[in-house]
Amino acid sequence: MAEYFGAAVADIFNTMERRFIPEGTKGVDTVIGYNVSGEGGGYWRVTIKDGTIKVEKLDAAPTGCTVVLNAKAETFVGVTLGKMDAGEALSSGNLKVDGDITVLITVLPKAFNKFTPIVKARTIVESMKERFRLDKAEGVTMKLGYDLAGEGGGKWTIAVKDKTCTLKEGLDSDCSVVLKMTAQTFVDLNTGKLDGATAFTSGQVKIDGDIGAAGNSAKLFAKFDTGEEKAKGEELISLKCLPTINQRYATGPVMGKWFAGLKEKKFYATRCPSCGRVQTPPREICADCRVRSEEFVEVGPNATVTIVDLVYYASPDPLTGKIRETPYAAVFMVMDGAGKDQSVSHFLNPKDFSRIKPGLKVRPVWAKERTGNYEDLLCFEIDD
Amino acid sequence: MKRVAICAVAQHKCESNIWYKRFQAMLLDVLEDIQAQTGMTFDEDTGVHTIVSNSDDVFDARTISDNGMTDVLGAHYREEEKAAQDGLNALGYAMSIILSGHADAVYVAGHSKESQSESRNMCTNLAYDPFYGRPMGLDYLNVAALQARAYAEKSKLTREQLAKVVVRARQWAARNPYANATAPVELGEVMYSPVLCDPIRTLHAYPVSDGAVGFLLASEERAKEFTDTPVWMTGFGNCMDSYFLGDRDPVSNFALKKAAERAYKMAGIKNIKKSANLVEVMDCYAYQQPMWLEGLGFCSDGKGGKFIDDHGPAQYNVNLSGGMLAGNPLIVGGLYRAAEIVLQLKGSAGEHQASDVTCGVAQSTTGGAGQFHTVAVFEA
Amino acid sequence: MSTHKKNRHVGIVGIGQTEYSSHKEHQNQAEMVNEAVRNALADAKITLDDIDCVVHGNMELFEMVHQPDMWHSLGSGAHGKDQFRITTGGTTGSSLVCTADSLVASGMYDVVMAIGLEKLQEGHTTGGITNMADPLWFRHLQTGALTATTATLMIEEFGEERAKKAAMKYRILMDKHACLNPRAHRRFGLEYDQMDDLMNTSPRLVGELRLIHMCSQSDGACAVIFASEEKAKKLCKNPVWVRDHITVHREETFNNFGIERPETTHHYAARKLFERNGIKNPVEYFDVFEMYDPSAWWGLDWLRDFLLLKNDEHLKMLERGDFDLDGKIPINPSGGVIASNPIGATALLRPAEAALQIRGDAGPQQIKKEVRHALASGFGGTLWTVLIMLEKYLDW
Known part of the structure; x- marks a missing residue:
C-alpha cells in the first residue's frame, strides 16, 4: 500500500x-x-x-x-x-x-489523540542492514530466518558472513535458526512493548534451530529506533498564556456625544468650521484642516451603502477574546447628511446578505436596552 | 555643524485620572498651544511635513497607537514616525531629522495615560520575557525596589535623605502649573508612608499620571519664523544595559554614564559641573534622583546621600519642575524633563523660573531599573 | 520649504535575514533577532564593535511584549550602544529605514543597524491588527487587514472575469518569484493553468478575497546596516545608496470608502517623491520595485498608484509580462509579502531585497539586466504608505 x-x-x-x-x-x-x-x-x-x-x-x-x-x-x-x-x-x-x-x-x-505512523515488521527487518554492528561481527557466520505471520508479515533471511550483512525475501533452507511469531509480536519486541524472555516463555515466539545463534543474533544489531526517542529529544516547549489587562477607555465629550446620542436613537456628527466636512463618528479635529470641530449636527438615521465586506474568516474579537461567529458582513455607508467621504461601518443584518449592494439605503436596527456603546446598534438593514 | 532649535514647547497638565478626555483631546490641546505660540501650520508648501510621535501600544492598549493620533498630530497626508521608548528619544530622533537635512522643521508630540490600564505594573510586567521574568512577577516597580536597596547601601542613602528628595520635589511642584502631585509633605510623612514595595514607600514613588507634551523643532534658519527665543538642542546620547538583572551591576550606572558621555561630547562639554546649571532627571522613585545625578556626573560616585545633605540638588537646579515624583507618566517622562529645561532656558518658567540658567541636561530612562538611559543637552 | 538635501550620503553596507516560516519553536524572540544580526554583520564583514547605534522595530501587541527592545537586546547587540525603537504598524520596517537614514545623515552616528522582526506565531495576527481600531468604535467589527473592498472595486471597474484573472495571475507570478527565493516562507509551485481552479475553489476569507490571495503570517527578522558615505566606501565595495524617502499617513478613521474617495497615500507619496527627485516616468526609471503587497488584490491595484498609471494600464502591463523577472519593471523578485510576512520586518525586507538586486547578490531571483534604480514601499495603518528610493551610483 x-x-x-x-x-x-x-x-x-x-x-x-x-x-x-x-x-x-x-x-x-x-x-x-x-x-x-x-x-x-x-x-x-x-x-x-x-x-x-x-x-x-x-x-x-x-x-x-x-x-x-x-x-x-x-x-x-x-x-x-x-x-x-x-x-x-x-x-x-x-x-x-x-x-x-x-x-x-x-x-x-x-x-482525537495524535496519529503516529504504525511501525511495520518490514520496516524493522529492512533496517537491519543499517543496524548491523561491524564491531560485533568478527568471525560470525550465521543465517537468521524470520517467519512472521499475520497482517504485515512475511519471510526473510538475514545472512551474516565476513563482516557483511545481506537481506533477502523468503526463507533459505540452510538457516542457522528461524524465528516464528506474528508480525505484531515482532513489532512489539522491537519497539520495546514486549520483552524477549516473556515472549519466548509464553510461546509467542517459536525458535526453530540453534537457540544459541538466536541469542547471539540480538547483539549483532543495534536497537531499532522507533523515532520516539528522537522526537522526545527534539520536543520544544511553547508556553501558552493570555495576558489580560483591564482597560477603562475615556470617551471624552466628542465621542461621548455620539454614544449619548445612540441611547436616544440619534446620530451626532461634528462639522468642520473651516471646510464644512461633517464627520461620522464625530472627531475632535478635522484632520484635513487641522482645526477643532466643536459644532454638532444630527445626521442619519438612514445611510447610503458604499461597499460591503462579507467575512468568512473567523477571528477573535480582541475586546472579549471570543472567536467571532461567521459569516458576518461589514457594511460601509455614508449617513444622510454626513460628508461624502465619511464612511462609517457596522454589521449588516444577515437577512440582507444576498440583496445588499452599493447605493441602497439602509436603516439602523436598535437594541432594546441602550447604554451608550457600540452594541446599542444591532446592525443596519435595507430600508425597504 | 547645523544647529537644532527648540522653538516652542507645550505641556498638558498632569493629573492622576483624566477620565473626562480621550488622549486625542489631550494632544489637541498641546497642538493648539504650539500653534498659538508659533503660528506653525502643516501647509503643503510652507508648513511642517514631518512629525515624530511618542506613545506606547501596551499603555494605549492599541496596536499602532500613533494611528489613533494622526489627526491631532497634524499628520494627515504628512510624514509621521513613532518613537516608542521614553519620549526623550523622540526628541533625539527629531534632532537627527533636522541635522540630516531631510526636514527643516519637526513637530514632536507624545502622550501617555497611565490611568487607563487597571495597573501600570501589569503593563511593565509585559516587558519581561514570558518564560522567566514574567511569571516571577517582575515589573518596573519591584525591579526598582531591588535597585533602591542596593543603591542605598552603596551611596549611604538614609531615609531622611530620601524624604528630603520628596519634600523638595513637592515644594517645586507647587509652583509648576503642569505638575500633578503638588500638595506639600513633611519629612515624617514620607518616611512613614505605607510601604509600596520594600524599601520603596508610597511617597517615594511617582503617582499614577496622565499627560501629553509637544515640541516644535527647527533648523537654525527656520527657527526665526517661529520664535525669538530659541533654545538649542546641542547634545544627545542614549545607551542600553543588559537585560537580565543578574547580568548587570545594578548600581554602576553603566548605561547612564555612557549616554551622558556621548551627549556631552556632542555638545562639546568637558566638565558638566561647570557647564550645566540646570538638570531634570527622571526620578520615578526618590532614590533615583541622587543615583541618576551620580551617573550624570553632578555628584561623585557613591556620594549620593551626602550630595542631598549638601544641597547639591539646589546648587544645580535639579528638577525645578518637581520631577517625576510630582507626577508625570512613563513614556513621556523624558519629554516633560526636556519641556522644563526649555521653559527655564527660554525664561518662561513663571513662578519656578531660576535665574541665570544657560545650559540644562535632561535625563530619562526606559526599561526596568534603568536598563536604558537617554541624556540630552540644551543651551540658551 | 523642506530641503530633502542630505547633510551626507547614506549607504546600505550589510543585509541579514532569517529564513521565514510559520513556526520557529527552536528560537525565542531574542535568538531570532540574533540570527538576522549575525547574518548582517557577516554580510558587511564587520563586527558589533563597528555598530554605533541600533534601531529596533516590531509591534508590541502581536507578541504581547512591552518595550521588547529591552529583552531583544540579548540578541540585537544593542548592549552598550545607542538604540532607538521605532514602530508604526505595517510600515515599521520602512520607518526603520527612514530613521536609520536620518541618524546617519545627521552626523550623529556613522554606522546604524536597523532590525525589524515579528514572531507572529506567538500571538494572533488578525486579532492583533484588529486592535488598531478605536476600542469604542469599530474594534468590534474590524477583521484585521482582511477586506475585499479592493477586490469589489476592481471587479466593478474591470469586470469580474478580467479582474479575478488578473489578481490570480499576479498571485501566481509572486509565487513563481517566491519559488526562486530560498528564504521565502511560502513557495507553492503554482502554475498559470491553475488560475481558474484557484479563483473559484480557494477558501473565501472576505468576499472575493480568498486564502490564496492573502499574505502569509511569518516568523522572521531582518537586519540592515547603514553607514555614512565615508564609512560605507571603506567598509564595502558596493554600497547601495539611500536617495530619498517619503512617508504619508492618513487620518485615524477608514474614510477611504465613502461616496467620494480621497487620493490614496500611495499616489500622493509617489507623486511628491518623484516630483522632488525629477522623475517623470517611474516605469522607465526604476529597474525593480519591491512593494509591500499584503494581498494579490492590493498589490495589483496599488501598482497603478505607485507607478502613476492610468485606467487599466497596470492590468495590461501584468498581462503583457512587464512585471515578470525579465519584464520592463520586475515586481517583488523576492516573492513579496504574500510569500513572507513577518510584519515588523516586512517593510524592511522590501528595501533589503531591492538593495540585494542592486548589488547583484539577490541569488536565484536576481534580475538578469543591471539594476541601478530601485523603489521599495511600506504599508500600514489606515492605508498609510512609505516609499524609499535606492541607487547603485551616487550620480543623481
Missing part, C-alpha cells in the same frame, strides 16, 4: 476509533467526509455524535456531510502527521474544504 511519510491513508482511518476521545466531543453532532485522491486514497465518512464515532469506508464520494475534505493522499497524510502545514495546504489549494470549515478547527483537535 502506498505510504507517505511512513504512513498510509488507511492507517489514519483504521486507528481513528482507537484514537477517539469521547469526552472531547460531548454535544458535537457532525459528519465529516473525506475524498482522498491518488494512490492509497479513497472515500471515508466519519460521524461524530455526542461522544460516539463511526468510521465508514465508502465506494463513492461521501454525501450528507457537514464538511468534506478534498486532498491528495500525500497532502492528507502530511497534514495529519504535522509534516505539512495545514494552513499552507489550504492556501495553495492542495487541501480543499467544502462546507463548514470551522468544524476542522473546533471539533477535530478535541476529538
Whole structure:
C-alpha cells in the first residue's frame, strides 16, 4: 500500500476509533467526509455524535456531510502527521474544504489523540542492514530466518558472513535458526512493548534451530529506533498564556456625544468650521484642516451603502477574546447628511446578505436596552 | 555643524485620572498651544511635513497607537514616525531629522495615560520575557525596589535623605502649573508612608499620571519664523544595559554614564559641573534622583546621600519642575524633563523660573531599573 | 520649504535575514533577532564593535511584549550602544529605514543597524491588527487587514472575469518569484493553468478575497546596516545608496470608502517623491520595485498608484509580462509579502531585497539586466504608505 511519510491513508482511518476521545466531543453532532485522491486514497465518512464515532469506508464520494475534505493522499497524510502545514495546504489549494470549515478547527483537535505512523515488521527487518554492528561481527557466520505471520508479515533471511550483512525475501533452507511469531509480536519486541524472555516463555515466539545463534543474533544489531526517542529529544516547549489587562477607555465629550446620542436613537456628527466636512463618528479635529470641530449636527438615521465586506474568516474579537461567529458582513455607508467621504461601518443584518449592494439605503436596527456603546446598534438593514 | 532649535514647547497638565478626555483631546490641546505660540501650520508648501510621535501600544492598549493620533498630530497626508521608548528619544530622533537635512522643521508630540490600564505594573510586567521574568512577577516597580536597596547601601542613602528628595520635589511642584502631585509633605510623612514595595514607600514613588507634551523643532534658519527665543538642542546620547538583572551591576550606572558621555561630547562639554546649571532627571522613585545625578556626573560616585545633605540638588537646579515624583507618566517622562529645561532656558518658567540658567541636561530612562538611559543637552 | 538635501550620503553596507516560516519553536524572540544580526554583520564583514547605534522595530501587541527592545537586546547587540525603537504598524520596517537614514545623515552616528522582526506565531495576527481600531468604535467589527473592498472595486471597474484573472495571475507570478527565493516562507509551485481552479475553489476569507490571495503570517527578522558615505566606501565595495524617502499617513478613521474617495497615500507619496527627485516616468526609471503587497488584490491595484498609471494600464502591463523577472519593471523578485510576512520586518525586507538586486547578490531571483534604480514601499495603518528610493551610483 502506498505510504507517505511512513504512513498510509488507511492507517489514519483504521486507528481513528482507537484514537477517539469521547469526552472531547460531548454535544458535537457532525459528519465529516473525506475524498482522498491518488494512490492509497479513497472515500471515508466519519460521524461524530455526542461522544460516539463511526468510521465508514465508502465506494463513492461521501454525501450528507457537514464538511468534506478534498486532498491528495500525500497532502492528507502530511497534514495529519504535522509534516505539512495545514494552513499552507489550504492556501495553495492542495487541501480543499467544502462546507463548514470551522468544524476542522473546533471539533477535530478535541476529538482525537495524535496519529503516529504504525511501525511495520518490514520496516524493522529492512533496517537491519543499517543496524548491523561491524564491531560485533568478527568471525560470525550465521543465517537468521524470520517467519512472521499475520497482517504485515512475511519471510526473510538475514545472512551474516565476513563482516557483511545481506537481506533477502523468503526463507533459505540452510538457516542457522528461524524465528516464528506474528508480525505484531515482532513489532512489539522491537519497539520495546514486549520483552524477549516473556515472549519466548509464553510461546509467542517459536525458535526453530540453534537457540544459541538466536541469542547471539540480538547483539549483532543495534536497537531499532522507533523515532520516539528522537522526537522526545527534539520536543520544544511553547508556553501558552493570555495576558489580560483591564482597560477603562475615556470617551471624552466628542465621542461621548455620539454614544449619548445612540441611547436616544440619534446620530451626532461634528462639522468642520473651516471646510464644512461633517464627520461620522464625530472627531475632535478635522484632520484635513487641522482645526477643532466643536459644532454638532444630527445626521442619519438612514445611510447610503458604499461597499460591503462579507467575512468568512473567523477571528477573535480582541475586546472579549471570543472567536467571532461567521459569516458576518461589514457594511460601509455614508449617513444622510454626513460628508461624502465619511464612511462609517457596522454589521449588516444577515437577512440582507444576498440583496445588499452599493447605493441602497439602509436603516439602523436598535437594541432594546441602550447604554451608550457600540452594541446599542444591532446592525443596519435595507430600508425597504 | 547645523544647529537644532527648540522653538516652542507645550505641556498638558498632569493629573492622576483624566477620565473626562480621550488622549486625542489631550494632544489637541498641546497642538493648539504650539500653534498659538508659533503660528506653525502643516501647509503643503510652507508648513511642517514631518512629525515624530511618542506613545506606547501596551499603555494605549492599541496596536499602532500613533494611528489613533494622526489627526491631532497634524499628520494627515504628512510624514509621521513613532518613537516608542521614553519620549526623550523622540526628541533625539527629531534632532537627527533636522541635522540630516531631510526636514527643516519637526513637530514632536507624545502622550501617555497611565490611568487607563487597571495597573501600570501589569503593563511593565509585559516587558519581561514570558518564560522567566514574567511569571516571577517582575515589573518596573519591584525591579526598582531591588535597585533602591542596593543603591542605598552603596551611596549611604538614609531615609531622611530620601524624604528630603520628596519634600523638595513637592515644594517645586507647587509652583509648576503642569505638575500633578503638588500638595506639600513633611519629612515624617514620607518616611512613614505605607510601604509600596520594600524599601520603596508610597511617597517615594511617582503617582499614577496622565499627560501629553509637544515640541516644535527647527533648523537654525527656520527657527526665526517661529520664535525669538530659541533654545538649542546641542547634545544627545542614549545607551542600553543588559537585560537580565543578574547580568548587570545594578548600581554602576553603566548605561547612564555612557549616554551622558556621548551627549556631552556632542555638545562639546568637558566638565558638566561647570557647564550645566540646570538638570531634570527622571526620578520615578526618590532614590533615583541622587543615583541618576551620580551617573550624570553632578555628584561623585557613591556620594549620593551626602550630595542631598549638601544641597547639591539646589546648587544645580535639579528638577525645578518637581520631577517625576510630582507626577508625570512613563513614556513621556523624558519629554516633560526636556519641556522644563526649555521653559527655564527660554525664561518662561513663571513662578519656578531660576535665574541665570544657560545650559540644562535632561535625563530619562526606559526599561526596568534603568536598563536604558537617554541624556540630552540644551543651551540658551 | 523642506530641503530633502542630505547633510551626507547614506549607504546600505550589510543585509541579514532569517529564513521565514510559520513556526520557529527552536528560537525565542531574542535568538531570532540574533540570527538576522549575525547574518548582517557577516554580510558587511564587520563586527558589533563597528555598530554605533541600533534601531529596533516590531509591534508590541502581536507578541504581547512591552518595550521588547529591552529583552531583544540579548540578541540585537544593542548592549552598550545607542538604540532607538521605532514602530508604526505595517510600515515599521520602512520607518526603520527612514530613521536609520536620518541618524546617519545627521552626523550623529556613522554606522546604524536597523532590525525589524515579528514572531507572529506567538500571538494572533488578525486579532492583533484588529486592535488598531478605536476600542469604542469599530474594534468590534474590524477583521484585521482582511477586506475585499479592493477586490469589489476592481471587479466593478474591470469586470469580474478580467479582474479575478488578473489578481490570480499576479498571485501566481509572486509565487513563481517566491519559488526562486530560498528564504521565502511560502513557495507553492503554482502554475498559470491553475488560475481558474484557484479563483473559484480557494477558501473565501472576505468576499472575493480568498486564502490564496492573502499574505502569509511569518516568523522572521531582518537586519540592515547603514553607514555614512565615508564609512560605507571603506567598509564595502558596493554600497547601495539611500536617495530619498517619503512617508504619508492618513487620518485615524477608514474614510477611504465613502461616496467620494480621497487620493490614496500611495499616489500622493509617489507623486511628491518623484516630483522632488525629477522623475517623470517611474516605469522607465526604476529597474525593480519591491512593494509591500499584503494581498494579490492590493498589490495589483496599488501598482497603478505607485507607478502613476492610468485606467487599466497596470492590468495590461501584468498581462503583457512587464512585471515578470525579465519584464520592463520586475515586481517583488523576492516573492513579496504574500510569500513572507513577518510584519515588523516586512517593510524592511522590501528595501533589503531591492538593495540585494542592486548589488547583484539577490541569488536565484536576481534580475538578469543591471539594476541601478530601485523603489521599495511600506504599508500600514489606515492605508498609510512609505516609499524609499535606492541607487547603485551616487550620480543623481
